[in-house]
Amino acid sequence: MHYSHNGQTMSTLSVPAGAWEELRREARKLESEIDGKLEAYTKFASGPSGGMGVSDALLAGDSLDAQSADMEGLLQRLSDVSSAMGGAVSGGDARLHTLARHKDVLLEYTQAFRRVKNTVMANREHASLLG
Template sequence: MSTMSGSSWEELRKQARLLENDIDMKLVAFSKLGMSSAPSGLSSESMPLINSEDMFDTMSMELEQLLNKLSSINDKMADIAPGGNATMHTIKRHREILMDYQQEFTKTSARVSARREREELLRGSSPTPVAGLSRRDQYSKEANHLHSSHILVDEQINIAMEAREHLTSQRQTFKRIQTRFNDITNRFPLLNSLMYRINARKRRDSLILGIVVAVCTFLLLLYAFH
């Protein structure tokens, strides 16, 4: 029974090493494919952002299957492993290799997904694309669009700041008027009720004006980025 277990253990180790070598080579090709090297006859400026998407997706599915198979073999190795520190170290090493491969695969897949999303954004930002438009031209148009948006936002911020300064000036004026009225009410107590109503209305008007300015600024910023 021990001999059969040892034989199965060695067979699984052999399968794991073969799979690791296969996955390692495929991950290198997978990463290079994700970099989207320029096709023959095209410059790097006019190449598409994603090259050979079908090939990339096919290799992605193949690598997922290989990684799952390697994970299953590692689990079987752990189940029938002979005792001893050397065996435990071997199992740990195989699992570390698997984890490294999974992280590399995930990182490459995430990078390509981000590039695909960026490509879609670039396509969406050009309602009337020009045939043969280079990637540099696309970036230039996008930069001009962002620059225009920044200018519009700066203008709206300046308007908001001017409105704030105007409100501050009005507040100072109200404070001076209130000081004078306080002097009068100290002399004429019957005016306290009138002052209370004036102050309440002033606070309400200030609150309404502040809310209106804030909403208008928010809507202008929202419009600028859309």
């Protein structure tokens, strides 16, 4: 795991002492972005597919794939930030609690994303069988 600070990459073992707040802000920003995109992905994935032509369905599939890849990237970034936060924890139960909470949120988002992605895959398989 590497952490980037002012354009420089360093391992989590050498995270600057003042990086905790920066990492915490980045984690909150990513969580907010993931929350919004997960909601949009869920709505789009569960949207009505009836009445779509073949080209519309293909475009929707491409869009879902792009959204899925975007979500996977955001979840990975949040995981990386969480790991960096683990390297920056330098005392205090409050920081450990904050880190644990960010890890819980990451787990919740990852599980929700996987559920929606699995539903999308099952719906695609079902549609191709009916096809």
